[in-house]
Amino acid sequence: MGRVTYDFGGRVALVTGSSRGIGRATATLLAKSGADVIVHYRRDGDAARAVAAEVERHGRHAHLLCADLGSAEAVAAMMDAVARDVGHLDLLVANAAATAFKPITELKAHNVSRTLETVVHSFVALVQHAVPLMRGRGASIVTVSGFDTVRVIEGHGMLAAAKSALETMTRYLGVELAAEDIAVNGVMPGMVDTDSARTWAERTGGGDLGQDPANWARRTPRGRVAMPVEIARIVAFLCSDDARWLVGQTIVADGGLTLV
Numbered sequence: 001m002g003r004v005t006y007d008f009g010g011r012v013a014l015v016t017g018s019s020r021g022i023g024r025a026t027a028t029l030l031a032k033s034g035a036d037v038i039v040h041y042r043r044d045g046d047a048a049r050a051v052a053a054e055v056e057r058h059g060r061h062a063h064l065l066c067a068d069l070g071s072a073e074a075v076a077a078m079m080d081a082v083a084r085d086v087g088h089l090d091l092l093v094a095n096a097a098a099t100a101f102k103p104i105t106e107l108k109a110h111n112v113s114r115t116l117e118t119v120v121h122s123f124v125a126l127v128q129h130a131v132p133l134m135r136g137r138g139a140s141i142v143t144v145s146g147f148d149t150v151r152v153i154e155g156h157g158m159l160a161a162a163k164s165a166l167e168t169m170t171r172y173l174g175v176e177l178a179a180e181d182i183a184v185n186g187v188m189p190g191m192v193d194t195d196s197a198r199t200w201a202e203r204t205g206g207g208d209l210g211q212d213p214a215n216w217a218r219r220t221p222r223g224r225v226a227m228p229v230e231i232a233r234i235v236a237f238l239c240s241d242d243a244r245w246l247v248g249q250t251i252v253a254d255g256g257l258t259l260v
């Protein structure tokens, strides 16, 4: 797991989709760095409870919240619970995402609306609920985008469109909240070794990246695929005081994949 570079003692972090993958690595690293963590998940309660236990092993408080980000009511209920049970928020990491991996010509209307609700609508609602809990605390909001916004990836058109909106909102919010000392920035991962990356490859064949992670590694100048913690470290940096002069930026963290 990640080394500790920052001190988030006394801070409260909400990491969406922290039951697995990049979100799990982020929740664990922030806890290891001193933050109390609200572990959010959709379906896999056992996995989320395991992450909460990891947070507590680092001596931090863990709150467990289940909400389908595709439901406006569920997002509002989750943020009401944060306001009621915690009362403030320092770090919001908008990490969760889901989509149907299909070419745009094959998308059904519900695939489009579901992806937009999960990634775009939920982010607006999360931020609107979070900002009143963040004021005056030198807080940070970090978005997790993806390299599909700048490269065409098999079956990723809809998610990429939603993530492009997320990157744009990162820029606008960065400016809107700058004077309130709420830092808003994002990270754009390349290929990361997670369940969903493997599921995507199985379902779509992976296009010219292929199905085999060894091929993803060959295509990446660093010569390997990122581990989730390597993205978590960028998130931690963006949450830290060292990143306070970044406003509305989305940092490419891809081992060089999009440069070649």
Ligand SMILES: NC(=O)c1ccc[n+]([C@@H]2O[C@H](COP(=O)([O-])OP(=O)(O)OC[C@H]3O[C@@H](n4cnc5c(N)ncnc54)[C@H](OP(=O)(O)O)[C@@H]3O)[C@@H](O)[C@H]2O)c1
Pocket (backbone or CB within 6 Å): 016, 017, 018, 019, 020, 021, 022, 023, 040, 041, 042, 043, 044, 045, 067, 068, 069, 070, 095, 096, 097, 098, 118, 144, 145, 146, 147, 188, 189, 190, 191, 192, 193, 194, 195, 196, 197
């Ligand atoms: N892996 C990569 O190669 C890669 C590359 C670029 C960008 N990214 C981005 O990085 C982020 C994390 O990716 P990952 O690979 O770590 O994902 P992952 O392993 O699939 O985990 C996704 C997380 O999001 C949650 N989630 C999914 N749909 C949700 C919904 N409707 N409501 C609430 N929670 C939901 C899942 O909860 P449950 O398990 O409970 O359903 C899970 O905790 C995503 O935004 C992804 O687009 C990943």
